[in-house]
Amino acid sequence: MPDNVDLFDANFSFGPDAGFFYSCDFANQRLIRVTETGAFSGAFPVARSTFRTPIKELHFDGTFFWTLEDLPSDLGVVIKRWRLSPFPTAAFPSLIPLELRWQDELTLINSPNMQWAASAFAIEHYHLEFDGSADAGDTIVRVDDATNVTVGNKLYLGPSTDGVDGDNEEEITVLGVNTITGDISFSKGGGLENSFISGDPISLHKSIYLFNDNSFGGLEDGGGNLVNFSYPAKTENFTDNGARYASARAADFDETTLSWVRAFQIMDIVITNPGFDITNSQESNLVEDDFGTEIEVFDMISDFDNTRYLKLQTKETDEALDTGTLTTTDWGGKYNFQSQPRGSLVNSVAMEFSTNRFVLPQPSTNTITITTHVRDQFDFAVFNEEVRWSAAINADSDAGTVGTFSPNPVFTNSSGIAQTVYTPSSTPNDIIVDITADIEGIP
Amino acid sequence: MVENIRLINPNMVRVDGYFFSFNEETDVMIKKADDGTLAFSYPLDTPISSQITTIEHDGESFWTQENINDGDPDAGFRIRRWLIENFVMVLQQTFNFATDSNDTFESEAFTIEHYEGILTSGATENTSTFNVSFDTDVFALLTPGTKMFLGPSTKGGFVGESESVTVNSTGAGNLITISDSGGLTNGFLQGDTIVFSKNLWFFNEHFQKTTDVGALYKASALNGNILLREQGGAFLGINGTTFHELDSFTGTLASFNKPYLVFIRTTSLLFVNILDSNLTIELSALQNNISADTLTVFDVSDMGIEGETIFRLQTQISINGGSTETTSTFNYQLATFVPFPTAIAITATPAILPADSGASFSTVVATVTDQYDLPFVKSPSATIIFSTSGGGTGSSVVPSSSQALNSEGQATVVYNTGDAAGLVTISAIVTIN
Numbered sequence: 001m002p003d004n005v006d007l008f009d010a011n012f013s014f015g016p017d018a019g020f021f022y023s024c025d026f027a028n029q030r031l032i033r034v035t036e037t038g039a040f041s042g043a044f045p046v047a048r049s050t051f052r053t054p055i056k057e058l059h060f061d062g063t064f065f066w067t068l069e070d071l072p073s074d075l076g077v078v079i080k081r082w083r084l085s086p087f088p089t090a091a092f093p094s095l096i097p098l099e100l101r102w103q104d105e106l107t108l109i110n111s112p113n114m115q116w117a118a119s120a121f122a123i124e125h126y127h128l129e130f131d132g133s134a135d136a137g138d139t140i141v142r143v144d145d146a147t148n149v150t151v152g153n154k155l156y157l158g159p160s161t162d163g164v165d166g167d168n169e170e171e172i173t174v175l176g177v178n179t180i181t182g183d184i185s186f187s188k189g190g191g192l193e194n195s196f197i198s199g200d201p202i203s204l205h206k207s208i209y210l211f212n213d214n215s216f217g218g219l220e221d222g223g224g225n226l227v228n229f230s231y232p233a234k235t236e237n238f239t240d241n242g243a244r245y246a247s248a249r250a251a252d253f254d255e256t257t258l259s260w261v262r263a264f265q266i267m268d269i270v271i272t273n274p275g276f277d278i279t280n281s282q283e284s285n286l287v288e289d290d291f292g293t294e295i296e297v298f299d300m301i302s303d304f305d306n307t308r309y310l311k312l313q314t315k316e317t318d319e320a321l322d323t324g325t326l327t328t329t330d331w332g333g334k335y336n337f338q339s340q341p342r343g344s345l346v347n348s349v350a351m352e353f354s355t356n357r358f359v360l361p362q363p364s365t366n367t368i369t370i371t372t373h374v375r376d377q378f379d380f381a382v383f384n385e386e387v388r389w390s391a392a393i394n395a396d397s398d399a400g401t402v403g404t405f406s407p408n409p410v411f412t413n414s415s416g417i418a419q420t421v422y423t424p425s426s427t428p429n430d431i432i433v434d435i436t437a438d439i440e441g442i443p
Numbered sequence: 444m445v446e447n448i449r450l451i452n453p454n455m456v457r458v459d460g461y462f463f464s465f466n467e468e469t470d471v472m473i474k475k476a477d478d479g480t481l482a483f484s485y486p487l488d489t490p491i492s493s494q495i496t497t498i499e500h501d502g503e504s505f506w507t508q509e510n511i512n513d514g515d516p517d518a519g520f521r522i523r524r525w526l527i528e529n530f531v532m533v534l535q536q537t538f539n540f541a542t543d544s545n546d547t548f549e550s551e552a553f554t555i556e557h558y559e560g561i562l563t564s565g566a567t568e569n570t571s572t573f574n575v576s577f578d579t580d581v582f583a584l585l586t587p588g589t590k591m592f593l594g595p596s597t598k599g600g601f602v603g604e605s606e607s608v609t610v611n612s613t614g615a616g617n618l619i620t621i622s623d624s625g626g627l628t629n630g631f632l633q634g635d636t637i638v639f640s641k642n643l644w645f646f647n648e649h650f651q652k653t654t655d656v657g658a659l660y661k662a663s664a665l666n667g668n669i670l671l672r673e674q675g676g677a678f679l680g681i682n683g684t685t686f687h688e689l690d691s692f693t694g695t696l697a698s699f700n701k702p703y704l705v706f707i708r709t710t711s712l713l714f715v716n717i718l719d720s721n722l723t724i725e726l727s728a729l730q731n732n733i734s735a736d737t738l739t740v741f742d743v744s745d746m747g748i749e750g751e752t753i754f755r756l757q758t759q760i761s762i763n764g765g766s767t768e769t770t771s772t773f774n775y776q777l778a779t780f781v782p783f784p785t786a787i788a789i790t791a792t793p794a795i796l797p798a799d800s801g802a803s804f805s806t807v808v809a810t811v812t813d814q815y816d817l818p819f820v821k822s823p824s825a826t827i828i829f830s831t832s833g834g835g836t837g838s839s840v841v842p843s844s845s846q847a848l849n850s851e852g853q854a855t856v857v858y859n860t861g862d863a864a865g866l867v868t869i870s871a872i873v874t875i876n
Contacts, residue, residue, distance in 0.1 A: 222470070222490040243470055244486040244531050263469040264484045267530065281530035283483050291479035292451035292772060294469055324478070348474075348482030350460035355691060355750035358779040360875050373460050379474070379483040396445070396762040432762070 006038035007335040010298035011058040012312050013065065016084065016159075023335075024055035024067055031065065031082075031100040044084055049102035052078075056118075057250060057299050061125035062203025063156040063169070064103065068121045068210075071107070076116045079208060080105040088159070088167045090136070090193035106208060106234050117213040120251035120260055123231075124209065124271065128155070128202040131182050136165070137191040141172075143202060146182045148256075149174055154232075155184070156203045157196060165194035207231050209258055211248035215241055222246045240276055250312070254302035259309065261286070261297040266309055266340060282377040283347055284309075284340045289317055289326035298335060310337040346385060347377040349437050359424050368422045370405075372437045374412045381416025388438045389420050393431060400431030445760040449479035449772040453682075453744035454498040455756045456505070462747075462754075462775075465495035465507055472505065472525070472532050479772075485527055489534040496520075497745055499685065501557035502638030503592035503607065504535065508553045508645070511541055519548035522643055522667070538643070538667030546651050546669075552684040553645035554704060555664060556717060558584070559638045559688070562631055563617065565598070571626040575617050575637055578690055579702050579718075582617050584641050585610050588665060591619070591639045593631055601629040610639075640664045644704050644717065646681035650674040657681075659704075659715070659722060673722050683707040683746035683755060689714075689780065691751050694820060696782065699726055707732070707743040707755065712778070729785055729814045730778055732757060735764045744773060753778040782813035784825070784873045791858060791869065798864040800837050805858040807840060809871045811848055818852025825875045827854045832870075835863025845874065 005012060007023045015022040020033045020041060029050055033042035052072055059066045065082040081104045084097035108116045128149075131142045141157075143149070151174050158169035170193050172186040208229045215223025216239045224246030228237040244262060251260035257279070258269045264287055268280040286295045299312040316338045317328045352371040360366045370389065374382045388409035391402035403424040410418040422435065448455070450464045457463075461482060462475045470490045474483040493509040500506070505525045512518040519541035525532045540548040560577035575582075585591075587610055594605025606629055611622035621627070643662040650658035650672060657679025661671035684706035692700050703714040703726070710733050714726035732741040732755060741759040748754070754775040761767050788810045796803040809827055811819040819825065828845040831838050838861030846854050858869060 224490075242488045242531070243490045244488060246470065246490060262486050263471045264473070264481055265471075265486065265530075267486075278530045281483075281485075283481055287481045290772070291449035291475075291481065324480075348461075348476045348480055350476040350482065352460040352749065353752065355752075356779055356781055357752040357777055358781060358783070371460065375482060377483075396765060398763065430763070 003331050003334065003336045004036055004038060005034055005336055006331075007034070007312070008333075009054060010312065010335055011055045011067070012299050012301070012310075012335070012337065013058040013060045014301060014303075015060050015065070022058065022060065022065070024051060024058050026051050026054040031084075044097060044100040046082070047085070047099040047101045049080060049082075049105070057121060059121075059123050059252065061123050061205045062127050062201060064203075064205065065100065066121075066123050066208075068118065071109070074110065076107065076109040077118050077210075078105050078107045079121060079210070087169050089170060090165065090168055093165070093168055104232065106229060106231075108210075115214045115219065116210075118210050118248075119213075120211040120248035122209045122251040122253040122258055122260075123205050124207040124228075124253055124258075125203060125205040128204060130157075130196045130198050130200045130202065133162070133195070133197045134192055135195045136193060139188070139191045140183050140185050141192070141196075141202075143182045143184060146177050146179045146184060148206065149177050149179075149184060149204060151176060153204055153206065155186075157192075158194065158200060158202075160194050160196045161200055162195040162197050165196075168194040170194055205231060207237060209251065209253070211245050211251055211260060213246045213248075224248075244278070249297040250300040252300050252302040252309075254304045257302065257304070259300070259302045261300055261311065263294055266300075266311075280378055282340070283379070284311065284377070285317060285338065286311075286313075287317060288315065289328040291326070295328075301337075304342065307342040309340040309342065311340055312337050344376040344378065344380065344382065346374055346382055346439050347379075348375050349373070349387075349439060350375075351435065351437055359422070366424060370420050370422055370435065370437075372412075372418045372420075374416045374418070374439060381412070381414065383412055383414050383416065385412045385416075385418075385439050386410075387412060387418040387420075389422070390436050390438065391422070392434050392436070394434050397432035398429045400427040400429040400433075401425040402433050445762065445768045445774060445776075446770050446772060447477055447479060447774045448475050449770075449774060450475070450756070451772055452495060453756060453773050454495045454507070455745045455747055455754070455773065455775070456498045456500045457747035457749045457754055458500050463498060463500070463505065465491065465498055467491045467494050467509075485530060485532045487525070487532045487534070496551040496682070497553055497684070499553070499555050501555045501640045502559055502636070503605075504640075505532070506553075506555050506643075508550070511539065516549045516551075517547055518542055520550050520645075522553060522645070538662065540645075540662075540667075546647070546672075547649040547654070549648040550645045550660075552681040552706065553643060554684050554686040555640050556642040556644060556686050556702070556704070557638055557640040558702070559636060562593075562633055562635050562637060565633050566593075566627055566631045568601070568628060568630045569626040571611075571623070572618060572620050573627075573631070575619055578688060581641075581702075581718075582613065585613050585619065585639065587611055587622075589639055589641070590665070591621075591637055593627070593637050594629070594635065596629050596631045596635055598630040598632045598635070601631070604629040642670065642717075643667070644684075644686070646678050646684065646706065647672075648679060655679065661717075675722075677708055677713060677724060679708075681706050681708060683743040685746050685748055687748045691780065695817065696815070705746075705748070707746060709740050712753070726815055728778075728780070729816070730755065731761070732759075732776065733761070734759075734767045735761050739767065741767075747775075751780040753780065778814075782815060782817070782819060783875070784811050784819045785814045786812050787827075787871050787873060788812070789869055789871060796858075796860050798835065798862060799860055800862045801859045803860050807856045807858050807869055809854050811852040811854075811873055813852075818848075818850070819873070820848060820850060820852055825873055827871050827873050829854075829856045829869060829871050831858065832868045833863075833865050834861035834867040835865075837861040838863075838867055840869065848873075 085101035086095040176185040212225040224243040249261040301310040497508040524536040566573035608621040712728040745756040826845040840856040
């Protein structure tokens with residue numbers, strides 16, 4: 001994948017305008033908007049606060065932007081909530097946003113008992129829609145899914161696409177919820193200020209997940225800790241210890257899934273799982289063409305509508321499908337995203353040779369059974385993939401003739417396994433043979 | 444091109460066709476295919492601060508060895524047991540071997556003695572007893588408290604499930620009674636696999652407090668208690684070792700089909716019979732981790748075994764007597780347990796003859812040996828053919844056609860003199876069929 005958004009800062013997110021990417025520009029203290037090809041299309045200076053250090057991650061919950069930055073002098077970290085302002089309301093319609101206005105923040109100060117070191121956080125948020133229209137003055141709205149709505153939550157309604165109150169936004173505080181019908185009552189003098197139609201968006205944020213590199217004991221031990229803060233109360237709901245949370249490079253939240261990048265993997269936890277077990281872990285193409293060096297991810301977007309993650313990187317590795325050759329591209333300090341699919345793809349092919357990798361040139365009696373394992377990026381077996389084996393004389397070998405495979409090809413079984421038997425040629429030479437298993441022509 | 448798995452850490456174990464290696468920089472265990480492709484990785488639930496020097500797998504758990512203090516190898520080391528749980532490597536146990544008043548611990552090689560067997564009859568869920576068998580007679584090692592690992596199950600309703608249990612007692616007919624409350628969680632069928640680990644074996648650069656003598660230590664895999672120390676120069680400077688139950692030897696080597704502690708010392712793969720109280724080195728196999736000029740021995744930082752194939756982890760490789768290639772990554776070089784000819788020694792009696800056109804002759808004997816320095820007999824059959832150069836007209840060997848090697852790996856020909864004085868070279872080529 002060639003360069004795309006060409007950002008100068010190590011953060012990005014979707015935003016209110018579909019098809020655009022947003023990034024916090026530390027040098028110029030602004031939020032910028034770019035197209036997928038990196039074309040600059042807008043800027044919003046920060047207001048009522050500043051970026052004191054470069055933004056490490058940026059998220060958008062449907063209404064608000066959220067940032068993570070280190071406090072200066074190793075004092076800790078701060079998560080800030082921002083909104084593009086002004087925005088149109090019933091009282092002030094037809095406004096357009098001019099700035100990125102600070103709303104609130106969660107400041108985590110280092111102390112002898114607690115050290116914060118974080119590069120990743122996520123906002124538990126939900127995208128709802130109006131289920132049917134709602135008129136100005138109504139005191140009940142119906143949403144498509146009220147499962148995650150609880151009394152006291154603030155819902156951010158709009159922008160409206162109703163002809164009268166086009167683009168207007170407003171907020172309500174939930175008084176009651178019927179999770180079966182989706183009816184939500186709220187307290188607001190005069191009811192709704194605007195009219196909305198079915199399908200208009202509603203956003204809701206509930207909590208903050210922060211990946212601390214240090215354990216809950218607060219020591220700088222790399223022990224890893226996931227901390228959840230309720231929001232807006234900012235109280236600590238729970239923590240989950242484990243080095244799987246340490247060195248988290250980036251994180252995001254979509255639907256009910258918390259996702260994060262750690263080393264070479266993207267891992268998911270469905271937060272409704274009471275055991276907080278990891279739901280998925282997938283190898284995410286984060287190794288350079290030396291097969292060992294980690295490619296760092298600086299920010300990520302979980303884009304489940306399009307069954308993908310977007311990883312913000314300064315390098316990427318591509319694989320030539322015809323040869324399997326890896327090539328790493330370095331974007332020279334600029335940040336671009338690489339997509340990682342959520343759907344299963346063949347990711348690795350491994351071979352076992354029974355009982356030996358050495359065979360004598362006696363075709364009638366000496367053979368090797370080759371068991372080939374085909375797995376996807378989740379390390380799950382891949383069923384019904386065609387495996388085709390081939391052999392070639394190694395460049396360091398004496399001259400000779402390779403043997404044959406039978407059967408060839410073979411489709412993988414439910415365990416992702418395909419087997420063949422290699423029969424050597426009668427060549428008496430001491431030869432080295434490279435055996436390759438191709439999946440649909442891909443080595 | 445000698446690079447294959449391209450590991451950046453000097454530890455490797457081979458399991459089910461993949462290579463596993465720990466990386467302390469990212470605190471993950473990576474899983475790679477033969478060509479170095481990263482197949483998966485598992486974050487560690489407990490960070491590691493020192494480089495892992497050895498990784499082993501006992502059929503259930505991964506075991507690692509690391510220095511307690513990377514800057515001071517004499518400070519000791521730790522051995523840890525890990526399990527994959529929910530996509531994460533979860534630390535199960537840590538045994539610290541810290542230098543104390545009795546021992547100076549300095550080691551970069553260890554292995555876990557473990558045995559694989561099968562259930563000889565089905566075992567239903569909730570049962571507390573089942574029968575087992577092993578290739579090697581190790582039933583007596585199943586003492587109370589020993590942890591066993593059953594599975595994966597092939598029984599309907601439990602397919603793929605596995606579990607750990609603790610031995611309570613044993614009885615006649617290789618009967619196992621477990622102490623786990625409620626018995627087995629899963630059901631198993633006859634033939635399903637069981638494994639158990641018994642002891643840790645590590646090579647120490649010190650025998651107790653004595654420096655640079657080499658020693659082999661044995662410790663309980665249950666609690667890390669040291670059970671045995673054996674001094675020996677052969678145990679010095681060991682980096683690569685593993686445990687393996689040999690079972691594929693035939694003919695004269697069949698008597699070596701037993702469990703061994705296998706380790707590399709310089710260019711020798713040595714086999715210690717750990718069921719023998721004398722810890723005898725019973726077998727030695729020549730390895731090719733050496734430069735073509737035989738002056739440089741390549742370090743082997745770890746090793747693994749799959750079937751009859753040995754994987755030696757190295758950064759230097761010479762193939763087919765070619766020049767030494769050095770890589771920035773760790774890659775495997777292969778060897779095999781299967782005997783193959785490594786040397787042909789030729790003697791001629793007498794060695795000096797007059798050039799008298801056949802009036803004098805010499806008996807020429809070729810002895811073919813394999814990597815174990817044992818007579819190479821057949822595999823499945825081998826022939827040898829002699830040739831001569833020099834000596835003038837009539838200089839020849841009889842018979843001139845190929846012939847079979849005898850049970851001593853030998854073949855004999857008669858050299859008949861020619862009509863020219865000078866050096867005569869007699870060569871022999873072994874062909875394996």
